[in-house]
Amino acid sequence: MGILDKLKKFLPKRKEPELKNTVPKEKENIRKIFGMYCNANHETTDNKLCPKCTALLTTVMIKIQRCPYGIGKPICDKCETPCFGENQTKEFREIMQSAQKKMLFSHPLMAVKHKLASLSVDYAKAQHDKNSTEKQKAQEEKVKSRIANAVRSPKSKSKKRRKK
């Protein structure tokens, strides 16, 4: 066995593609939304669910676990091939939508955070572009002022005051 082979033993065999597992977070989010929705609409309290919501949530949780898209799955309320069955998908989407609208009023910060999370990728990219153009501009200004200084004759050293 060569040294390289020995080294390979310590290295991860294959680099896994970087995929964020968003499933646990989505499940938590769905549970929270179901609690809010059921408490507001079905006379339940303390995030407990009525039998109907419990049944729907159970179906949703099982289906998420078996999602054919795996951990890189789209969020269920945006999925193009929802697997909860026609009626339950409809109910599920209604619950998610109504709760999200409500969240804007009762938990504006959370709603904003959620929005920001989905925008953060675009934002980071835009910020990066902005920074690099600003740096470029600063660099250009430096060069310009250096040229201006070099060109300036020694006589004109005294600064001219500009009237505002």
Ligand SMILES: [Zn+2]
């Ligand atoms: Zn309910």
